[in-house]
Each structure stands twice: as structure tokens, then as C-alpha cells.
Amino acid sequence: MLKNYIKLGIRNLRKHKLSSFINISGLALAVGCCLMVFEYAHWAMHQDAFNSKIDRLFVVERMNDKNAEQQYYGDSPAPMGQALKNDFPQVKNVARLNYTGVVIKQKDNVFSDKVTFVDDDFYKMFDYSIKWGDKKNFTDQDGIVLTSELSEKLFGHNNAVGNSLAIIFTVNGKSVSTNFIVKGIFDRYPSNASFGFSALVPRSRMASLGITKTADWKEKSNITFIEIAGESALSSIKAQDKKYVDLYNIVHPDDQISAFHYQPLRTMNFHSYKVAGSYFNTMEPIGLIMLIVIAISILLMVYFNYINIVVASASSRLKEISVRKVMGSSRNQIIFQFIVENLIICILAVFLGLLLAEVFFFPWFSSIAGFDLGTRFFLNFRTWLAALLLILVSALSAAVYPSFYISSLNTISMMKGNAKMGSKNHFRKILLGIQFFLTFISIATAIAFMQETKQIKHKSWGYQPEKNVVVNLDQTAAYGVFSTALQQQQGIASVTGSVQPLGNYSKEIQVKNEGKTSRVKSISVLPGFIGQLGMKLMEGRDFGEKRLSDQTDAVIVNLAFLKMMNWTTAIGKRVQYLDHQYMVVGLLDDFHYESFEYAVAPIVLMKAKPEEVKFVYIKKSSGLFSNTHQGIKNIWQQLYPNLPFDFYDQDQVFNGYFRGFSTISEVLTVTSLLMTLISISGVFGLALIILGKRMKEISVRKVLGADLVHIVYLIYKEFLFALLFAIGLGIPLSFFLTRTMFNQLSSASEFSLLPIVWSVIALVFTTLISVSWHITKASQASISKYLKEE
Numbered sequence: 001m002l003k004n005y006i007k008l009g010i011r012n013l014r015k016h017k018l019s020s021f022i023n024i025s026g027l028a029l030a031v032g033c034c035l036m037v038f039e040y041a042h043w044a045m046h047q048d049a050f051n052s053k054i055d056r057l058f059v060v061e062r063m064n065d066k067n068a069e070q071q072y073y074g075d076s077p078a079p080m081g082q083a084l085k086n087d088f089p090q091v092k093n094v095a096r097l098n099y100t101g102v103v104i105k106q107k108d109n110v111f112s113d114k115v116t117f118v119d120d121d122f123y124k125m126f127d128y129s130i131k132w133g134d135k136k137n138f139t140d141q142d143g144i145v146l147t148s149e150l151s152e153k154l155f156g157h158n159n160a161v162g163n164s165l166a167i168i169f170t171v172n173g174k175s176v177s178t179n180f181i182v183k184g185i186f187d188r189y190p191s192n193a194s195f196g197f198s199a200l201v202p203r204s205r206m207a208s209l210g211i212t213k214t215a216d217w218k219e220k221s222n223i224t225f226i227e228i229a230g231e232s233a234l235s236s237i238k239a240q241d242k243k244y245v246d247l248y249n250i251v252h253p254d255d256q257i258s259a260f261h262y263q264p265l266r267t268m269n270f271h272s273y274k275v276a277g278s279y280f281n282t283m284e285p286i287g288l289i290m291l292i293v294i295a296i297s298i299l300l301m302v303y304f305n306y307i308n309i310v311v312a313s314a315s316s317r318l319k320e321i322s323v324r325k326v327m328g329s330s331r332n333q334i335i336f337q338f339i340v341e342n343l344i345i346c347i348l349a350v351f352l353g354l355l356l357a358e359v360f361f362f363p364w365f366s367s368i369a370g371f372d373l374g375t376r377f378f379l380n381f382r383t384w385l386a387a388l389l390l391i392l393v394s395a396l397s398a399a400v401y402p403s404f405y406i407s408s409l410n411t412i413s414m415m416k417g418n419a420k421m422g423s424k425n426h427f428r429k430i431l432l433g434i435q436f437f438l439t440f441i442s443i444a445t446a447i448a449f450m451q452e453t454k455q456i457k458h459k460s461w462g463y464q465p466e467k468n469v470v471v472n473l474d475q476t477a478a479y480g481v482f483s484t485a486l487q488q489q490q491g492i493a494s495v496t497g498s499v500q501p502l503g504n505y506s507k508e509i510q511v512k513n514e515g516k517t518s519r520v521k522s523i524s525v526l527p528g529f530i531g532q533l534g535m536k537l538m539e540g541r542d543f544g545e546k547r548l549s550d551q552t553d554a555v556i557v558n559l560a561f562l563k564m565m566n567w568t569t570a571i572g573k574r575v576q577y578l579d580h581q582y583m584v585v586g587l588l589d590d591f592h593y594e595s596f597e598y599a600v601a602p603i604v605l606m607k608a609k610p611e612e613v614k615f616v617y618i619k620k621s622s623g624l625f626s627n628t629h630q631g632i633k634n635i636w637q638q639l640y641p642n643l644p645f646d647f648y649d650q651d652q653v654f655n656g657y658f659r660g661f662s663t664i665s666e667v668l669t670v671t672s673l674l675m676t677l678i679s680i681s682g683v684f685g686l687a688l689i690i691l692g693k694r695m696k697e698i699s700v701r702k703v704l705g706a707d708l709v710h711i712v713y714l715i716y717k718e719f720l721f722a723l724l725f726a727i728g729l730g731i732p733l734s735f736f737l738t739r740t741m742f743n744q745l746s747s748a749s750e751f752s753l754l755p756i757v758w759s760v761i762a763l764v765f766t767t768l769i770s771v772s773w774h775i776t777k778a779s780q781a782s783i784s785k786y787l788k789e790e
Helices: 002-015 017-044 080-087 148-155 205-209 231-240 242-251 265-270 285-315 318-326 331-369 381-408 411-416 426-457 479-487 559-565 628-639 655-703 708-745 754-780 783-787
Strands: 057-066 069-073 091-106 109-118 130-133 143-146 164-171 174-186 199-202 223-228 259-264 468-472 492-498 507-513 516-525 537-540 554-558 574-577 580-588 603-607 615-620 647-649
Touching: 002 017, 002 331, 017 285, 017 331, 017 381, 017 655, 057 080, 057 265, 080 091, 080 223, 080 242, 091 148, 109 148, 143 148, 148 174, 223 231, 231 259, 242 259, 259 265, 285 381, 285 426, 285 655, 318 331, 331 381, 331 655, 426 655, 426 708, 426 754, 468 628, 479 492, 479 615, 479 628, 492 516, 516 559, 554 559, 554 574, 559 580, 559 603, 580 603, 628 647, 655 708, 655 754, 708 754
Parallel strands: 109 199, 143 174, 516 603, 554 580
Antiparallel strands: 057 069, 057 223, 057 259, 091 109, 091 164, 091 223, 130 174, 143 199, 164 174, 468 615, 468 647, 492 615, 507 516, 507 574, 537 580, 554 603, 574 580
16 A cells, blocks of 8 residues: 555656655755754754763853943953862862963974963863873873874874974063973864863963962963852852952952853853953854744745645645545545655655755855864764654645545535635635745845945944054064064055054953043054054044153043043043043044944053054055065064064954854845745746646636736736735834844944845745746637636
8 A cells, every 4th residue: 555655656746747846846955954054053052062071160250240231251360260179169170271372383383373271170171082192191290282283283193292392482571482292182173162272281380481470369360160069059159259259359459340250161152252351162142043043934935835835736636536535545545645745755855955965055054154063964863863853744744734634525526626625725825925924034134134244344444454464573572673674664654553453352441530430441552553544533642752751641532432421522631540640632533443243432542662562563555565565574584583473464353253244144145045946936836736727717718808917917816915915024024133133243234225125126026937937828828728628
């Protein structure tokens, strides 16, 4: 019996090639997309899951209330980890991590990287796979542990354990070269690790190198991990950690905190986007939610397409079913026949979807996301479980309604042609309306993001980043010597510098004015920095090259600072920083010193000393772009042959943010194209079946004098309700959805009706295109061919 059902199902596939192709290809696209999103969601929600102690590991963070909101900071006092371990028996282990920039030298191989100082407990708390070396030697004072990637960069693919490695640290402005012995090599870094490192060195070496005093509450650790018996043990720690808050605040009068926060490592990746100075991978929940919604929307669209076509096709098989019932088939057999036929389609679609996911969706997603999920797709049990569920859900959802309904119809009525499946087709129209609605939303959001991406890329930065090359000045390199040599280089217009980089990082300080305390950002710059970068000075003056008092008495603020203080003018006003009073000598128009994700916040510019400069800004002359970088590099190598040349173009500092927006735009564009394609194919297949059932009616109308306009109206009337429903519901919802997303991602978005207008045009146009071929066929069809039947 089953064999006959399979044969019948294959025969129907061959008989209805076009509708079968539409169903299988649509389902395959949806399955491939859903499996990719399913794997990404699993990867995102299982960060650091390779650690056996994941549920006992917590990250210590500082917290304060800033502008009525909780602000988190990723670092914590250096002594706090050990203090927690000493004071609370629930704290089993503590691992503090400090990242420091170094120069690594192995023979002629010299480059910049970061070394991470870690406590010995780190190796007890985390389960990184070891490629070479003995774990008990990792804590040796002269030892260093490398990642597989760094080891291959230095020593190739050979076992590097026992090799010597020179690390050049910068301590108090001087280079300190120290030799380390490689004690171990980690295996390939897990793709789902939420934080990274290149090389690990015992934390105790920080004191011996003179880098920091680990017992000083002024010093900080970049990350502090604690291992406790369980989350329930946190309550006793939180109840008694007020003394640590007081110890911190005593030595940080300008950086007060309200509490310490203990974040579970398991959910750290969904929390880190709220943390200033976090070293963890950042993943905003809205991104994951958006992908899940997209996958579900595509799947629903395909299901609705599939169900619509199956139901419409089933209504043309009433006489076939009546004959089977006359020949003795039971209702259960007819139901089973429909289920088997749909199972064949769904099995083919799911396996094609698996292939699409492996060949197209995963490589495409990895290329735009910039990382690999590390999934062996076809060897993954989750993949096959998800595929099985998709097959069952797809087959049953499409087969249940027509099989149960048709099998219950009266045999004689079906034989006479009196039985019909929902003459008004309300069910079909509702499904089609939802399908059009989802297509409308996808087109509107894609166009809105493309428009927003274009606007953001062309938005004024508030200064002129073009033609400025920024060189990261090693602490042992002198700004004066370097800048003097640069100014003699042809193609260089001017040179200036800053202590903090513009666009990547700014110091946060606490200032006072008339009893009001405010936390603001701060950058220390040299005289001429404002002019070279093309910032707009609205009032006052720049720092003076020969005004020594500017070093200790003058600041320049931006317009946002003026508004925050409710001043009418800034010049001559005084602000207190630490125990010193500064006079405002200049007012700048707002400029973007941080990502466009945030509105421009108040900032204070202070005058830097040349010996403090860490970033050199070199402005290139017009028309001399081709070899200026090489000229700067040549000067650097002449002055500092043992230091790597680290530079970037200032107009590239926000590329990561722009790339993120472009990635979202690309995902939404591909989604809208997929949904539009699915919508076109679905409407095309549905129109094919509907027209096949109504050709005799159309022929009669043509005999009675109906013209082409009437026939066009007759066919499009089937889709009019669905179109109006989609547009009426889609316009307000698409506006709300795009506004919500932009509020999360950008402070610069502006309202525009263009996405909505284009979405309406696209939806109507795709419907016209989908049905136009059938209208042409109906108008040219032979009347006698359909009227002579029966």
C-alpha cells in the first residue's frame, strides 16, 4: 500500500511539474535559511560552553548610576579578586587578566601584539585544549603559553615548547626586553569563546617587571573572573561587598562607583554591549532577534505558499478522490495518501535545503559576519533533528486541511461536481494577505536600512578626517624627534598629536561647576590639533604653542558640554577637575569622537605635553597620496628599526560601525529578495491553479462579450483583498519596526516616507508581474477548447 502511495505521489510530481518546483524550491530556501539561523542562535547562546565550570564562573564589573541609568565598566580593582577569595569561602578560584601591548621579537620577525598576565587559577577555571606542553609547567615564572595561531606565526607548524622568545615591554616610558621560554601551545581557539588572548604570562611577573602594584586599589585588572559554588552563593557576597566599594571610592574621588556587579559568564556576550571597556565579544540581542524573526518570516511565507497551492490543487482532485472512495478506499487511506504525497515533497525540499545551507547560506553568512561558526554541518546531530522536525511540520501542516476536509465530502456530490472547497476562499485569502504583508515589511526594512546606511556614511563628522594618517607612537618613541623628521618629508602638510585616539577611545573624567558634578569624556591634544583636523571653533581660541599656562589652566569644550551646563556662553567659565580650576578658552561645534551609534556627548579637550603624545596625526598634502605612507614608514624604520610601524587612516576609524550597518543592510536586502521571489513564485503558482479551474467560466464570459479589461479584473480580484490587507497593516508596522531598530543602532536616523512608497510600488508590481503571464494566456486561449469539455 505504501509503495503505491509513493508511486502515486511521484506521478503527481511529474504531472504538476511547475507547482511542484515552486513548492520544493521555496521550501528548500526556507529550510536552508532557518538551519543557518538555528546554528547561529545555538552558537550565540552557547558561548564558552566548552568550559565545564561555565555555570560557576562570574565576571566582576564596576557599576555607577550615570544620568539615571546604570553604567557598567569592564575593569575592576586589582586587589579585589584576591580579597574576595580571602574573605569568602564560597569563592574557590580567582583569575585576573591584564592585557598589555608589547613588541614580540623572534629573530628577524618583529611585530606588535598583546600579552595577557593571568593568575595561576586561570588554568584551573578554564578548559582550553592543549596541543603541546604540560599544564603543570604553565605557571613557571619564566614561562609563556601561546595560542596555536601565534605559535605558527613565530615558529611555523613545529612543536615550539622549549623555544625562547623575546618580549619587549614598555615600563615608565622605557623599553624592557625579557626572554620567556615557551611552556605550552593551546589548540585552535574555540569558535564560541567570548574573550581572546594571544599569549599568557604569570601575573606575578607584572610586579617584577615594575608594570603595576597588584596590591594597590588604584590599579585595575582588565577582567576579573571568580569561581563560586553556585549563583546562590552570590547573595552573601553582594550583601557584604560594600567595603570594597568604599576602598575603591577612597582612592578614586573622580571616578566614584555605586556597586560591583557579578555577571554570569554564560550570558556575558549578551551583556557586554552595555559594558564600557569590555574585552568580551559584543552581541546585541536585537541582532539575534532580528535574524530569528527573518528566518521565521521566510518559513511562514513558504508554508503559506505551500498550503495555498496544495489546497488549491486538492480542489481540482475531487473527482479523483470520489472514484477512489467508490473503489473502496477508506477515509484514513485517503488522508494517508495526502500525507505521503506531501512527505515526498518535503523530504526533497529539506535535503535540497541542507545542501543550500552548506554550499550557500553558511559561507555567505561567514563572509559578512567575519567569523566561522565552527560547525560541521552534516555531522551535527542538531542538523538532522531540525531537518526531521521541519519535514514532519511541513508535511502535516500542508496535508491536514485538504486531506481531512476532502475525505469527509459526499462522494456523489464530488462525482457530480457540486462539492467545492470553500467557495469564497477566505482561508486562502488570509494566508495570501499574511504572505504579502511579510513581503511588504521585508522590502520596507531593507530599503530603510539602505537609505540609512547611505545617510550615515555621508553624514558630517564635525571635522575633516581625510588626508590624516595616524601613527600609534610606542611609549619609547619620542614625538619631538619623529615629528621633526616628518615635517621634512615631501607630501606632508602638518603634524600634530594627542594622548587618546580620536574615534576609538576617550578618557572619562569627573568635573564640577557651581556645585554640579558631571562625568564627561576628555581628550588631551597638542596646539594645532583642532586646526589640522578641521574642527569648527565657534568661540574663543585654540591652545597656544607658547602659552605655558594653557597646560594647567585652560580647557576647550564642545557644544554638548555648553548645553549640559545650561550656559549661554562658555568662554571664561570655570570647571574643576580633581583639585584644580580650569578656564574655558574655546568652544567647539559638536564632532563625532565616538561611534555614530551614540549622540555626541559632552567632551573636554586639555592641552597635552609633547612627551605625553601617543598618537601622531600626519596630514598629507593634496595630490600626493600614492607614496606618503611609504615615506612615513621609511622615516619610522630609520628612527626605530626594532619597533613595528602601526598606522591607520583617520577616515577609516568608524569603518567597523559602517560595516555593521552595511552587514545588516545586506542581510535585509537578501531577505527582501528571497521573500519577493517566494511571493512571486507563490502568486504565480496559485494563479496557475486558480486560472486552470476558471478557464471554462472565462470562456463563457468571452462568448457573452466580456472584454480583456473585465477578464483582467476577474483575475486580479482574487488578490485585491490580500494586497489591501498587506499595505494597510504593513505601513504603520514597518514604520514602527524601522524606528525601533534605528533607535538601537544609530542616533542619526531621520524620518522618510520613501521606503514605504517603494514597498507599495514593489508589492503591487510583483503581483502584476506574477499574474500577467496567466492573463496573456487566458486572453489568447481557444474558447472551444474549454467549452467542449464534458
